[in-house]
Amino acid sequence: MTKKDDNNQSQGVRLDSTSLPPTIDLGLAEGTPRSAKESPLRDYARVFDALPDSAVVLNLDGNIEAINRNFRLITGCTEKQIVGRSFSEFIVSKTQAENGQKKAVERYIIQSILEENVSTYAFDLELKDRDGKPIPVNFSGSPILNEDGNIVGIVGIGRDLTETRNMMEKLERAETLAQDYSSRLEDQMGERMAEIKERTRILEELSVTDELTKLYNRRYVFKRLFEELHRSNRYGNPFSLVALDIDHFKVINDTYGHQAGDMVLYELSGILRGSIRQTDVVARTGGEEFMIMLPSIREGHGYLFCERLREKVKAFQFTYLPEGVHPTISMGIADYPRDGVHSIDDLIRLSDNALYKAKETRNTTICASNVKDDAIETVRDK
Numbered sequence: 001m002t003k004k005d006d007n008n009q010s011q012g013v014r015l016d017s018t019s020l021p022p023t024i025d026l027g028l029a030e031g032t033p034r035s036a037k038e039s040p041l042r043d044y045a046r047v048f049d050a051l052p053d054s055a056v057v058l059n060l061d062g063n064i065e066a067i068n069r070n071f072r073l074i075t076g077c078t079e080k081q082i083v084g085r086s087f088s089e090f091i092v093s094k095t096q097a098e099n100g101q102k103k104a105v106e107r108y109i110i111q112s113i114l115e116e117n118v119s120t121y122a123f124d125l126e127l128k129d130r131d132g133k134p135i136p137v138n139f140s141g142s143p144i145l146n147e148d149g150n151i152v153g154i155v156g157i158g159r160d161l162t163e164t165r166n167m168m169e170k171l172e173r174a175e176t177l178a179q180d181y182s183s184r185l186e187d188q189m190g191e192r193m194a195e196i197k198e199r200t201r202i203l204e205e206l207s208v209t210d211e212l213t214k215l216y217n218r219r220y221v222f223k224r225l226f227e228e229l230h231r232s233n234r235y236g237n238p239f240s241l242v243a244l245d246i247d248h249f250k251v252i253n254d255t256y257g258h259q260a261g262d263m264v265l266y267e268l269s270g271i272l273r274g275s276i277r278q279t280d281v282v283a284r285t286g287g288e289e290f291m292i293m294l295p296s297i298r299e300g301h302g303y304l305f306c307e308r309l310r311e312k313v314k315a316f317q318f319t320y321l322p323e324g325v326h327p328t329i330s331m332g333i334a335d336y337p338r339d340g341v342h343s344i345d346d347l348i349r350l351s352d353n354a355l356y357k358a359k360e361t362r363n364t365t366i367c368a369s370n371v372k373d374d375a376i377e378t379v380r381d382k
Helices: 003-010 045-050 069-075 096-114 162-185 190-207 218-235 249-256 258-275 299-315 344-358
Strands: 054-058 064-067 121-128 134-145 151-160 239-246 281-284 289-295 329-336 365-367
Touching: 054 069, 069 121, 069 134, 069 151, 134 162, 162 190, 218 239, 218 281, 218 289, 218 344, 239 249, 239 258, 239 299, 239 344, 249 258, 258 281, 258 289, 258 299, 299 329, 299 365, 329 344, 344 365
Parallel strands: 329 365
Antiparallel strands: 054 064, 054 151, 121 134, 134 151, 239 289, 239 329, 281 289
């Protein structure tokens, strides 16, 4: 089916809930939960309720159909006080910037309906509890599909950013304190200042380190990519970027539990760290997504690196997984300089496109030079 046919087909879905077949249940009445077949929006209700973050299910009108335990805790409201109301009612919207958060939710719902294979949409917003107090949250939403592949709703996961913001404020205060001490005491307290600088270095390292895997985070790898791009433009040194994704990671979590999934991420990070050079940079950029920057390496040599890494991961016996169960990885690689690439965004797009192509077959590596941009469509991670 062509891209144009896909758009025509997806545009045939109306934006109101009346467009859904009457047999589709967008929620649950009071009493015993129905089966997943009868209620696609409430599938795996117990798992949904046990999620460590707040979760909400919306119908196509933006109304709340279901919430989990953590959503009730974060808002301080009961299920009866929340279910059936518009999600926008729980978003702080006193300023123009906050009004934009409401529009972001509406745009996502529309985008999910009109665009097939839409990727997860994430942004920061502020929820309000029952007393109107704002709660900073990182909201990620994905479409819910019925057995016919039609979108019947949205599932959103909200991660409370209160502690993160508090930590960042503490970090900023610590950096400011270190700078003040440095200006006033450098001449008289050399040893003391060395200690303060070391503490500041540790705090800065924590701010660019992923908590679970201890790898660099997205913020740091983007900073290094910009630096490497400028260095390449100035001196002509090439470099490659690898986009990496764990195949069927959701199946691992669902089958063996999140503790096993976290251990896979942690042990894979150890494999990655032990496979790179001192000048390379490896970072966790998403749930099961990683980036590897390889300075002074062209695409062809990067491909050999990826293939060795892929075989190493495939042969590794991960803790908490039964013997013989071996997760695999898919990778897309692109290098710089190359025609048509003028920015980091262009390079990331090429490596992501190659990764999407690799995930069509899984457990493989694809070079961007072997993929045509106009032949790439986003591949949903099933």
